Amino acid sequence: MSDLMPEPGAEAGVPDGPAGPALPDVPREPTGDPGVDALVERLADVTHLDTDGHIGVYEDVHGGLRETLSALDARPGPPAPSPASHTYDNRS
Incomplete structure (x- = not known):
């Protein structure tokens, strides 16, 4: 590609691996x-799946x-305080 058009994925700073883009x-x-x-650890499962399989993991998590x-x-x-237990200072 030209200098004006970066490679796909380059703008996100995600290196491409043998199975596609690697997660940071x-x-x-x-x-x-x-x-x-x-x-949260289950999210790492997407690294071993094709993109089509990601949604199942995300929905599960x-x-x-x-x-x-x-x-x-x-x-x-804890029980909510009753209104009678509040005291108000009306001094100004």
Whole structure:
């Protein structure tokens, strides 16, 4: 290609490997939740799949993260303070 038209993928800074573009080596730090950590690690599976297979992995991970967040909403938390327990200072 010409100097005006970069090679496909070059603009993203993603090197091409034997199986196509390689994913950048992004370090993943543990979240402290083993289920979330396993889902995030599952994203690495796309490196071994054709592009057509990526959506299945992404949908699986997205669904798992959505379930995890929904479970947080379902957990009982501390009771909400009652309005009578609030005191207001009306001094100006």
